[in-house]
Amino acid sequence: MTGRGRVASGQPTIADVARHAGVAVSTVSYALSGKRAISEVTRIRVLASIRMLGYHPNAGARALASRRANVIALVLPLRSGIQVPVVMQFATAVVTAARRHDHDVLLLTSDEGPEGLRRIAAGALVDGVLVMDVELHDVRVPLLRELGRPSVLIGLPADSCGLTCVDLDFHRAGQVCVEHLAGLGHRRVALLGAPAAVYDRGTGFAHRTRAGVAEAAARHGVDAVTLPCEENAADVRRRVDELFARHPDVSGLVVQNEAAVGPVQAALAALGRRVPQDVSMVAVCPDQFAEHASPRLTSVPVPAEEIGRQAVTLLMRKLADEPAPEVTLLEPRLTVRDSTATAPDGPAEVTFTEDGGPGAAH
Amino acid sequence: MTGRGRVASGQPTIADVARHAGVAVSTVSYALSGKRAISEVTRIRVLASIRMLGYHPNAGARALASRRANVIALVLPLRSGIQVPVVMQFATAVVTAARRHDHDVLLLTSDEGPEGLRRIAAGALVDGVLVMDVELHDVRVPLLRELGRPSVLIGLPADSCGLTCVDLDFHRAGQVCVEHLAGLGHRRVALLGAPAAVYDRGTGFAHRTRAGVAEAAARHGVDAVTLPCEENAADVRRRVDELFARHPDVSGLVVQNEAAVGPVQAALAALGRRVPQDVSMVAVCPDQFAEHASPRLTSVPVPAEEIGRQAVTLLMRKLADEPAPEVTLLEPRLTVRDSTATAPDGPAEVTFTEDGGPGAAH
DNA sequence: GGACGCTGGCGAAGCGCTTCGACAAACCGT
DNA sequence: ACGGTTTGTCGAAGCGCTTCGCCAGCGTCC
Incomplete structure (x- = not known):
């Protein structure tokens, strides 16, 4: 017995x-x-x-008795045009952070759709939900509102009312890139953005970056052209060729696409434009990637680690019934490396540049 | 009431x-x-x-009463040198397959270590475990044996006795690449493998590929040099330069590292060696990647999708107390594209090549 | 035509845990 | 010395589900 x-x-x-x-x-x-x-x-x-x-x-017994599973769901995007390494960084950051709060992570893919979310939440398999890759008008947003389970979005939908969202301030990131280039005297810049499909489905970060770039450009009297960009070498090549054919005087490039950076460099080399002497380039990519490129890239990283951690912290707060801010935007951080320099026809106000190319106006 | x-x-x-x-x-x-x-x-x-x-x-109640959580754990590697996109493919394949069997997936990272596995399994949070990135002498293998919960490994440890393992037959994959090159008349080939750290910690796939390359080379009277290769452009460049400095007559390259492919191409271009006229190149990488490279790459894909599906199927079988084979190795499939051609000093037995470079021996 | 097997359904006993009320025992201030 | 807290522990009642044993009604077969 x-x-x-x-x-x-x-x-x-x-x-x-x-x-x-x-x-x-x-x-x-x-x-x-x-x-x-x-x-x-x-x-x-x-x-x-x-x-x-x-x-x-026993987890089941505990969940049943306490009405807490100590599990959170993480909804990952699987679609084309996502930046796989970044997503992975998020995922690991979330898992690590969740473990620190004594929670485990259930993996959902967006292609199960809203029904998956509903099943998980209603069945009390998870206490809360973390949703990545939120679109401006995401179908899951109303669902999350109605679900009655705490949730945190990584990304920023058009209407964040009543939700909790965390993200890099991509609008600001776009501005920062342009400001940096403008400060170096560049008068004509281009944004090579995410693949067209990403814009089409209204993914927040792409639109916000583009808006930030446009806004800062207008404010600084800089011409900015923005164009989407696929992730394969061939398309990048075509885009870049076209860009310089139409706007030969573009001297500053913002590349928001880790996978496109290599091909862009190759394309520039093929056109005989040197980085940073002829063209300055700012990339939105992980620091590690920027460090290993040659030349080392001036970059704005997406702080996946920190966003993930923040998201978990906020979710835990909501699980504990504490209030959480609706929108948390992380300030972008631009690190200057060797891929940007003063513009070829340099600005009057720039006095000296340490690593500036021969184009520095002095 | x-x-x-x-x-x-x-x-x-x-x-x-x-x-x-x-x-x-x-x-x-x-x-x-x-x-x-x-x-x-x-x-x-x-x-x-x-x-x-x-x-x-209610999932908890169900798990408690039925002793089945309908959740499986997926242990993902987080270490350096892993191929992030491939891991992601696995993960999504596993999630999708698990859902088809009415199971959900709990995400664990290897850095929680064996203790994490024990916690999860003992607490009955999951019914079974899927472990990725298994090393030849993995510490988790004995643990899995003792755990008393069904498990499937993706990868192949040195001693697979009493376990269930699924993987691509990397040994065969190495052979297939060399056989293809040998058939085109290449007499001196090189394997640009995984980062050194991956070999050092005894990761199965890297060692098995290398062994397969060496074996097939010996069998076909081909000289093979194998060297590890980091994933950043600078190191790749150094490796390639060194390789051709020491062995200028290498005409066939096997690249087992998606991230290194781009840099390798750049390095070859810098050395003035054309692909495939001067150097043939076979890559171990996803088909999609191979298709988008230029020239399109002859490749052996890692069928992450299928391996993940198989792994889940096997795990479900074990959950149902049905017997499962110890080792399932998937046959590699080499797709010929435009990056391989007959050797510059072509073989007598090759009669015609459709896309062969000017080096074809006729 | 009565013993027999099926089919379809009911009730209750847990599964292993959390949580709440109850209650001794020790500790106060006065 | 005595009511009143506080502290530490116990017992029992669920949490929402699965599953087992049981039984009522049927058709079936000598």
């Missing part, structure tokens, strides 16, 4: 622990959760028994 | 459904699971009630 739990599943149960430690089941539970005071001696004894028996609480 | 379940969680419970349909709770359960015969009329009525109330079974 004793040790009954072991018979069925092979795992010791909380009852086994209680028996072994000579206390009540509830005492074990409280010793573990700390929700009521338990004397030092008892707690030690309980913990010792737990270790001896190799006890691990 | 009635509708009690709705008070606490807002979700209807099975009791609500039973009441609404005018049947017993167990009848609803059986109607849903099909584990006992239920008359057509009753089942229809139950399903109608379910739909009306928007009922979703």
Whole structure:
């Protein structure tokens, strides 16, 4: 009769622990959760028994009794045009952060659609939901509102009312890139953005970056042309050729597409335009990537790690019924490296440049 | 008193459904699971009630009562040198396949280590485990054996006894690449492999590919030099320069590293070696990538999609207590494209090549 | 025509945990 | 010395589901 739990599943149960430690089941539970005071001696004894028996609480039972699964769902995009490495960074950051809050992560792919979300949430498999790759008019947004489970979006929909969103401030990122180029005297810049499909489906970050670029350009009296850009070498090549055919005086490039950077460099080389002497280039890409390129790229990284961590923290706050801000936008950080220099027909106001190309106007 | 379940969680419970349909709770359960015969009329009525109330079974309760969580764990690598896009492909394939078997996927990262696995498995959060990126002497292998939960490895450890493993037959893949090159008359080939760290930690696929290359080379009287290769442009450049400095007569290249392909092409171009006229190149990379490169690459893809699907199928089989083969190796498939041609000093036995460069021996 | 097997359905006993109320025992201030 | 807290522990009632045993009604076969 004793040790009954072991018979069925092979795992010791909380009852086994209680028996072994000579206390009540509830005492074990409280010793573990700390929700009521338990004397030092008892707690030690309980913990010792737990270790001896190799006890691990049964997740299902715990979820059922406490109405908390200690699992959050992470909805990842699978679509074309996403930046796989960045998504991966998010995912790992989220998993790591969640573990620090004693939660696990259930992986969902967006292609299961809203029905998947509903199933997961209604079935109480997860306590909360993290959604990546949010579009401006995302179908999942109204669903999340109605679902009644805490959620955090990574990305920024058009209407964030009543939601919690975290993202890099891509608008600002676009501005920062242009400001940097403008400061170096570039008067004509281009944004090589995300693939056309990404704009078409209204993905927030692409639109916001473009808007930021346009706005800053207008403010600084810079001409800006923006064009989408696929991720394969051939299309990049075509785009770049076309760009310089139409606007030969473009001297500053913002590339928002890690996968396109290599091909862009190749295309520029083929056109005989040197970086940074003839063309300055700012990339939106991970620092590590920027460091390893040659020349090292002036870049604005997407702080996936931090966004993921923030998202989890906010979700935990909501799970604890604490208030959370609707929108959290992280300030972009531009690191100057070797791919940008003063414009060929340099600006009057720039006095010196350390690594400036021969085009510096002095 | 009635509708009690709705008070606490807002979700209807099975009791609500039973009441609404005018049947017993167990009848609803059986109607849903099909584990006992239920008359057509009753089942229809139950399903109608379910739909009306928007009922979703509570996952925790179900897991507790049935001892089945309907969740599998996926352990993803996070380490350096992994091919992020490929990992992502695996992950999505696994999620999709798992859903088809009515299971969800819990995401674990290897950096939680064995303790994470133990926690998950012992706590019955998951029914089974899928482990990626297995090393030849992986610490997790003994753990998996002792864990007492079904598991499937993606990869192949040195000792697969008592386990279930799925992978591409990388040994064969190495052979196939060399055989293709040898058939085109190349007498001296090189393998640009994974980063050194990957070999150092004994990752199966890297070692097996290398062995396959060496073996096939010996068998066909071809000289083969193999060298590791980091993923940044600078290192690739150095490796390639060095390679051709030491072995100027290398005319066939096997590149097992998607990220290195671009830089390798650049390096070859810089050395004035044309692909495929001077140097033939076979890549181990996704078909899509090979298609978009220029020239289009002769390649052996890693069929992540299929491996993931197989892995899930095998795991489901084990969950159902059916026997599963210890080792499943998928036959590699080489697709000839435009990056390989007959060797510059062409072989006598080759008669014609459609896209062969000027080096064809005729 | 009565013993027999099927089919379809019911009720209740858990699954392993959390949580709540109850309650001794120790600790106060006065 | 005595009511009143506080502290530490126990027991029991679920959480929402699955599953097992049981039984009522049928047709079926000597």
